[in-house]
Amino acid sequence: xxxxxxxxxxxxxxxxxxxxxxxxxxxxxxxxxxxxxxxxxxxxxxxxxxxxxxxxxxxxxxxxxxxxxxxxxxxxxxxxxxxxxxxxxxxxxxxxxxxxxxxxxxxxxxxxxxxxxxxxxxxxxxxxxxxxxxxxxxxxxxxxxxxxxxxxxxxxxxxxxxxxxxxxxxxxxxxxxxxxxxxxxxxxxxxxxxxxxxxxxxxxxxxxxxxxxxxxxxxxxxxxxxxxxxxxxxx
Amino acid sequence: xxxxxxxxxxxxxxxxxxxxxxxxxxxxxxxxxxxxxxxxxxxxxxxxxxxxxxxxxxxxxxxxxxxxxxxxxxxxxxxxxxxxxxxxxxxxxxxxxxxxxxxxxxxxxxxxxxxxxxxxxxxxxxxxxxxxxxxxxxxxxxxxxxxxxxxxxxxxxxxxxxxxxxxxxxxxxxxxxxxxxxxxxxxxxxxxxxxxxxxxxxxxxxxxxxxxxxxxxxxxxxxxxxxxxxxxxxxxxxxxxxxxxxxxxxxxxxxxxxxxxxxxxxxxxxxxxxxxxxxxxxxxxxxxxxxxx
Numbered sequence: 001x002x003x004x005x006x007x008x009x010x011x012x013x014x015x016x017x018x019x020x021x022x023x024x025x026x027x028x029x030x031x032x033x034x035x036x037x038x039x040x041x042x043x044x045x046x047x048x049x050x051x052x053x054x055x056x057x058x059x060x061x062x063x064x065x066x067x068x069x070x071x072x073x074x075x076x077x078x079x080x081x082x083x084x085x086x087x088x089x090x091x092x093x094x095x096x097x098x099x100x101x102x103x104x105x106x107x108x109x110x111x112x113x114x115x116x117x118x119x120x121x122x123x124x125x126x127x128x129x130x131x132x133x134x135x136x137x138x139x140x141x142x143x144x145x146x147x148x149x150x151x152x153x154x155x156x157x158x159x160x161x162x163x164x165x166x167x168x169x170x171x172x173x174x175x176x177x178x179x180x181x182x183x184x185x186x187x188x189x190x191x192x193x194x195x196x197x198x199x200x201x202x203x204x205x206x207x208x209x210x211x212x213x214x215x216x217x218x219x220x221x222x223x224x225x226x227x228x229x230x231x232x233x234x235x
Numbered sequence: 236x237x238x239x240x241x242x243x244x245x246x247x248x249x250x251x252x253x254x255x256x257x258x259x260x261x262x263x264x265x266x267x268x269x270x271x272x273x274x275x276x277x278x279x280x281x282x283x284x285x286x287x288x289x290x291x292x293x294x295x296x297x298x299x300x301x302x303x304x305x306x307x308x309x310x311x312x313x314x315x316x317x318x319x320x321x322x323x324x325x326x327x328x329x330x331x332x333x334x335x336x337x338x339x340x341x342x343x344x345x346x347x348x349x350x351x352x353x354x355x356x357x358x359x360x361x362x363x364x365x366x367x368x369x370x371x372x373x374x375x376x377x378x379x380x381x382x383x384x385x386x387x388x389x390x391x392x393x394x395x396x397x398x399x400x401x402x403x404x405x406x407x408x409x410x411x412x413x414x415x416x417x418x419x420x421x422x423x424x425x426x427x428x429x430x431x432x433x434x435x436x437x438x439x440x441x442x443x444x445x446x447x448x449x450x451x452x453x454x455x456x457x458x459x460x461x462x463x464x465x466x467x468x469x470x471x472x473x474x475x476x477x478x479x480x481x482x483x484x485x486x487x488x489x490x491x492x493x494x495x496x497x498x499x500x501x502x503x504x505x506x507x508x509x510x511x512x513x514x515x516x517x518x519x520x521x522x523x524x525x526x527x528x
Contacts, residue, residue, distance in 0.1 A: 053417060053420075072425075074420045074421075074425045076421075077420075077422060077423035078423050083421045085418065085421070091410070091418070093410065094410060094411060098407050101404065102408050102411045102419070103423075105404050105408060106424035107422060108423055152422060
């Protein structure tokens with residue numbers, strides 16, 4: 001059986017600065033896979049490469065066995081990959097509802113996710129429907145950016161540092177919602193610096209270092225082995 | 236000074252302002268979404284004027300052919316604008332902004348020569364449509380119906396565009412594209428076509444402005460450069476990319492022009508330039524613009 005998503009030896013640069021040096025990884029349907037590593041090791045660049053926002057210089061990205069390397073972002077999105085960026089990228093002058101409506105209109109895929117359905121997932125957003133996105137708190141913006149991406153009814157969700165800059169209580173609520181999405185069968189590729197958050201969600205882990213995969217294995221291996229965790233992440 | 240004379244100056248300034256708004260709003264719209272400063276916008280305005288003259292010549296000056304000419308000219312310019320964006324300009328988005336400026340400036344030179352070769356260097360004129368050739372007495376002065384039409388058309392177009400942007404699905408998508416094009420594409424939008432669409436609409440407004448101005452002034456080579464300078468001043472005053480800022484900038488520009496000339500001839504040009512310079516120093520993002528985006 002082929003993986004839902006597969007990266008083979010992906011090299012990506014921004015201009016003359018090389019960021020990824022041959023990243024290979026696989027995500028199977030229904031899995032939650034986490035990219036772990038410190039700031040600047042290439043987690044975001046890996047996601048941007050998958051999404052077509054930064055085209056890899058070398059290597060291949062396969063989606064359901066089809067080569068999607070170099071596809072423009074809108075075609076990658078329409079093929080079923082949803083991207084939740086690190087900095088959230090809410091349309092600040094548009095209201096919560098307008099953010100969701102725009103996402104629904106530009107998405108070519110129809111499915112279970114409608115505005116009502118994401119309001120049920122994040123009831124807070126229903127109360128904030130008429131508030132401009134720029135006036136939401138960090139946690140509310142994080143809910144909105146996930147909800148907005150769900151409007152495209154993705155099969156795979158790329159979640160870039162969802163817990164970044166949020167209060168612990170908010171992180172717990174978010175974790176619980178993402179776990180719910182996972183149980184509903186959504187495949188997730190998560191990028192995180194926070195070990196607790198990622199190990200609570202992930203089935204498998206790739207640890208990145210200097211733009212390459214340093215370790216890959218089941219999340220349980222890292223969860224149970226403090227020495228290994230320390231060695232890989234210096235925590 | 237007679238109150239009626241001042242009222243006449245005011246109406247004259249208002250008419251000029253509405254023409255400026257038509258042109259500058261297209262410039263501002265294109266900049267707001269594409270982040271491209273289109274020097275050739277004045278050339279599209281000039282082509283609108285020449286095309287209107289050409290169509291009037293084909294259909295005959297009698298009857299209401301002028302309206303057909305105005306619409307046809309605006310559409311023709313819009314199609315040309317969209318084609319230029321699709322075939323040429325889009326290859327420059329990833330380059331430095333300097334290349335885009337050079338490209339649109341090159342368009343100014345090319346289109347000016349195309350106009351000279353096609354329509355010559357003489358003055359051309361178009362008469363007002365019969366339905367608006369009359370005039371009425373208003374507070375002691377004679378106001379042509381056509382000028383009143385322009386004064387009413389400006390706010391109407393402003394309101395229609397504002398409603399389209401704020402209240403419709405397409406408007407929401409366009410605003411999202413202006414705010415974050417990359418994110419919108421990652422959500423599944425083909426931003427390339429949104430850009431082409433905005434260039435179409437912006438060029439349409441330039442072409443319409445050029446066509447509608449023909450009954451009030453003659454068509455001459457050089458009107459492209461004259462109008463782009465005025466349009467730049469309007470958007471700098473109002474705030475580049477700000478919709479109502481452009482409207483306000485045009486109103487201010489029109490009135491300064493109309494009343495500045497009373498001080499002494501030539502003062503009005505000085506006054507608008509001084510106003511623009513002051514705004515650039517005090518509030519570089521314009522009266523209704525936003526500091527950084």
